[in-house]
Amino acid sequence: MxxxxxxxxxxxxxxxxxxxxxxxxxxxxxxxxxxxxxxxxxxxxxxxxxxxxxxxxxxxxxxxxxxxxxxxxxxxxxxxxxxxxxxxxxxxxxxxxxxxxxxxxxxxxxxxxxxxxxxxxxxxxxxxxAELRYAEVTERLCREFAADNVDTLWDHLFEADxxxxxxxxxxxxxxxxxxxxxxxxxxxxxxxxxxxxxxxxxxxxxxxxxxxxxxxxxxxxxxxxxxxxxxxxxxxxxxxxxxxxxxSHQRLDAFTGYQSGMPSPEYYHQVWTDGLAKAADGLVESVVDRLRRRKQPVSTADLIAARTLSAGLARLRGHVHPARTDVLDGLVSALVSEDLTQPPPWTRRGPLLPGAHPALVEMVAALSGDRVGRLHPATPAPPLVSAVLQELQELRLDREGLVHLDLTDPAEMTRSRVLHRLRVLHIPGFVRQSGPSSGADPVLDERWQLTPCDERVGALIEAAAFGATLGEAAGGALQRRIPDASMPALAAILFDAALCGISTMSDEVTTTLARRVRGGSDVAALGAVLAGVLGLWRHDRVFGTARDPVLGTVIDVTVTRILWLVEGLHSGPAPADTERLRALVAVRDAVLHADSVLSVERGDVRGVARRIAGDPEAPPDLRGGALGLGWALGELPDVERAVRGMAAPDTLGDWLSGLFAVAREEVLTSGHVVGVLDELVHAMTEDEFLVALPALRLAFAYFPPLERETIAERVLAHRGAPGSARSLLRTTVDPLVVAEAMALDRRVDELLVREGLA
Incomplete structure (x- = not known):
């Protein structure tokens, strides 16, 4: 050779x-x-x-x-x-x-x-x-040439000349x-x-x-x-x-996260077609036009200043024509008068950060452009594309407009499943506006907004990586989410599978979910999982998951894990943890409605609840919730004694939050709980009441308006006072404001007495 x-x-x-x-x-x-x-x-x-x-x-x-x-x-x-x-x-x-x-x-x-x-x-x-993976040399070159990053360095060395x-x-x-x-x-x-x-x-x-x-x-x-x-x-x-x-140019841009080659594809497209000088002028005009369309003031003087500054920076940096950063720095100097909350995005690599100045936002948009590619009609496509397009046409889902679906109708359920499969594959043009959000949600209809778009075919081609049919592809996309999913996310994947009518991957999800549950330590996350899976197991005859034995296994291990964790929680007084209390509510519902799949006996659950309720080191809200759990499961506690035992202003409201969250119905049917609370609150000093009031308000928020009216009626009856219970609930002033005003009046009275002015 x-x-x-x-x-x-x-x-x-x-x-x-x-x-x-x-x-x-x-x-x-x-x-x-x-x-x-x-x-x-x-x-x-x-x-x-x-x-x-x-x-x-x-x-x-x-x-x-x-x-x-x-x-x-x-x-x-x-x-x-x-x-x-x-x-x-x-x-x-x-x-x-x-x-x-x-x-x-x-x-x-x-x-x-x-x-x-x-x-x-x-x-x-x-x-x-590759230079981003082996960055030592490029970092040294950037220092030598006083360049912010490798993109600016490259422009200076090659694109500008x-x-x-x-x-x-x-x-x-x-x-x-x-x-x-x-x-x-x-x-x-x-x-x-x-x-x-x-x-x-x-x-x-x-x-x-x-x-x-x-x-x-x-x-x-x-x-x-x-x-x-x-x-x-x-x-x-x-x-x-x-x-x-x-x-698309947006997918090619480093400012949207793409990590290859030159950023700002629309700008460099103009460099390729028209040269550096015209590309610089075009960038300035594009940014100004975008700002004016956003009603941002840009005068002719600003435009002249931007071009003058860009040309001056180019000469200072040794460029025959303004390069990209010359133009951008000139635009910032001419159009931005206040301090920037973040450095200009072209001084680094990565997406634009939230809160950026409007001028920077429009500069990045002008640099990226909105150019989108289009394939020749003869381009081969995977079978999934034609199959989906045909199915959309047959189901009348290929048009624009709002679609209302009755999920109790088998034909409408078929349309819903197709739409959900497209949703989990991120195919553009299909947006669900309303519908059931969990297995326990009683909503039985859906509303979808359909919008045909050019990007649909490309997205379907990419979705073919997950499967040859729409069902296989949706199942594959859900399955890919499993390894990195949190426990609540796994429960959401399971519900998505139900919405999509996919059963082939449910066993894998539930098996993974059960394994994660056994090692989980986040009570709130476990509660979210239990609530979601229990809803599917109890109610989802529409989606075909009711009484599913695999779901029953997840319910069983989650209930056992939550009970084990909450019995070991110890801390001093703290604000009530709403998510932790929801976990107890989910345990209550599982014991009441899914006892056939539980390995733990109801009596054992009551025993755990009894121990937590009597544990002085347990958080107040958990103690109240545990008492409510036992009460809801048939235990007959001495509620009056328990309430009086937690009467301290800094614990009463949190304890009641737990009780009301888990045993609201039992409290309403009890004849003396409201009376005991009225006595305790009435006996508080004004300072004690101000301490207790925020947590008390949170606790009583568990009751809907009609039930609050019932409580008000009982308070009036307990005091033997006439009047309308409804009128007590229709105050126009925040109770906290009223309490603070009363405290202010008291302090004024005390001051007057002390100074002999009463």
């Missing part, structure tokens, strides 16, 4: 391979790629991209509106849920290499490992920047890689890509091969292609698939 020959690429040609190290989505690199391929007319153009789609490159060139992406997934048992995107926009160097290579007659091939390969473990984006950048790129990437050892994933990818390069060089004869990869990989690939086998490598296959999907 021939030795190294000179060339204009970022690295000298090795044998007959010309390596072009690029930064992903860089207009400057894209121009270099196009110029190099057009001049060299290579036999092969090798591109960092998924090799398993090489036999479908014609599909990529059908005539789509960019941005688009190759969406790859593996549905095998060992790789469930593995998915990755390989995005392209008009100025992506990889896309330009593909189109220019085809135009010049080169044999174009992707040479990287498939997206589902273990080398991409943990990455959803093939083009994630895109002419004759080949040597600078080579030096930059050699310095970036240095002696840095790649991780296992990058090493596997580089070894695989090197095999393609050696084979292409071997088969190209005396014609060159052009290799376009991320610049971080270029130094390693040059070293690996000196010696080695020259056979074409095999392409790994899997049980998954790859499809083209529409993409």
């Amino acid at each position: 021939a030795g190294a020959a000179p060339g204009p690429a970022p690295a000298a040609r090795l044998m007959t391979a010309t390596f072009i190290g690029v930064r992903h989505h860089s207009p400057a690199c894209a121009r270099l790629v196009a110029e190099t391929i057009e001049r060299l007319k290579p036999a092969y153009v090798l591109i960092e991209g998924p090799a398993d789609v090489n036999d479908r490159l014609d599909e990529l060139l059908l005539g789509h509106e960019l941005p688009i992406a190759i969406f790859s997934y593996d549905g095998g048992a060992d790789h469930f849920g593995t998915a990755s995107w390989t995005p392209f926009c008009d100025y992506s160097p990889e896309w330009v290499a593909l189109t220019t290579g085809r135009a010049t007659g080169a044999d174009v091939r992707f040479i990287d490992l498939p997206a589902w390969h273990p080398a991409f473990a943990g990455r959803s984006n093939r083009y994630a920047d 895109p002419d004759d950048i080949a040597d600078r790129l080579a030096q930059y990437f050699d310095l970036l890689r240095g002696s840095e050892a790649a991780d296992e994933g990058d090493t596997a990818r580089e070894e695989y890509m090197a095999r393609w390069v050696r084979a292409a060089v071997h088969h190209a004869g005396d014609r060159p091969a052009v290799v376009v990869t991320g610049g971080f990989h270029m130094p390693a690939l040059k070293a690996m292609t000196v010696t080695g086998d020259t056979d074409w490598p095999e392409i790994p296959r899997s049980s998954g698939a790859s499809y083209l999907v529409p993409y």
Whole structure:
């Protein structure tokens, strides 16, 4: 083979391979790629991209509106849920290499490992920047060039001066890689890509091969292609698939969380099509237009000032035309007069933070743009897409408007299940406005807002990674949520499965839920799980989960765990814990209505309640709740004695919150509880009453208005006082204000007496 020959690429040609190290989505690199391929007319153009789609490159060139992406997934048992995107926009160097290579007659091939390969473990984006993972060199370069971050550094070195950048790129990437050892994933990818390069060089004869990869990989690939086998490598296959999907500039933007290549895709699209000078003017005009549409005042003088400042910053920084940060810094100086609550987002990487100045919000929006890709009509799609679109048409769910569903009607239930499956798959255009929120919710109808949109097909293509049918895909999406879900989230997944009419994954969810419950220590979370699962077990004949034995197992272990935990809780007086009390309510309902699935006897539950109610170290609200639990389960406690034992102003209200939360009905049917409370409250001093009042108000909030009126009637009867109980409940002033006013009157009276003015 021939030795190294000179060339204009970022690295000298090795044998007959010309390596072009690029930064992903860089207009400057894209121009270099196009110029190099057009001049060299290579036999092969090798591109960092998924090799398993090489036999479908014609599909990529059908005539789509960019941005688009190759969406790859593996549905095998060992790789469930593995998915990755390989995005392209008009100025992506990889896309330009593909189109220019085809135009010049080169044999174009992707040479990287498939997206589902273990080398991409943990990455959803093939083009994630390697320099962000090996940041030491870039941090040092940023300090040397006084750049805020790698994006600003790149603009200064390459985009602001895109002419004759080949040597600078080579030096930059050699310095970036240095002696840095790649991780296992990058090493596997580089070894695989090197095999393609050696084979292409071997088969190209005396014609060159052009290799376009991320610049971080270029130094390693040059070293690996000196010696080695020259056979074409095999392409790994899997049980998954790859499809083209529409993409968007927002998904490509670092300000929305994308971690690859250049940020601000709409701006760099203008740089690619119109050049730096026009892109700068366009950015200023776009920001001003957006601000004016939001009724933000921007004068012509502000516009002139922004352009003047941008041009001045560009000259100061050595740029022929204003670069991105020159324009943005000029806009901030001209349009923002007050102090910013956060640094401008282009000084770092990541999404815009909440509370940002309106000018910054509109700058980021202008930088991102709203460009959305569109696939050619002949683009293949997975079977799920056509199946869902047909089902939507048959069920009259493919139109715009409000849909009302009666869940007791089998035909309407079918429509509901389809809509819920689309919801859990995050298919746009289907929003539920109302409906049952749990298995215990008595609501039996739903309202959905349907809005057809262009993004629906792309979302369905991506949803195909979870299953070939809508039911399988929804089940797969729910199953993927299981490993990282909290206990309440697992209960929500179970309810979603019921709404979707999916039973194939319920056993796995409930088994995982039962295992988590046995090791759980959060009483509030356990209570939420118990309430949700109990509702499904008791009431959900509509969704087909009533009396489900697997749900019964979860109920049993959750009740046992909650009882074990609450008996060990000890603390001094504290505000009543509403969520903890709801857990006791759920235990009460389980014992009353699901005793057939419980391994614990009712008498044992009453025993636990009795011990907690009499434990002086237990929190007051828990003691009251425990007494109420025993009372609700048939225990006949000495309530009057218990109330008097908790009569201290700092504990009475919290204790009553627990009692009322768990045994509200028993309190109302008791003939003497209200009377005892009236005596205790009446005997309090004004200071004691002010201490007790907030917790007392919280406790009595457990009673609805009609029941509060009943309590008021009993208070009047206990005092033998005439009057309307309803009028007592219709005060126009907050009781706390009344109590504070009474206390103020008392202090004034005391002051007058002390000073002899009474």
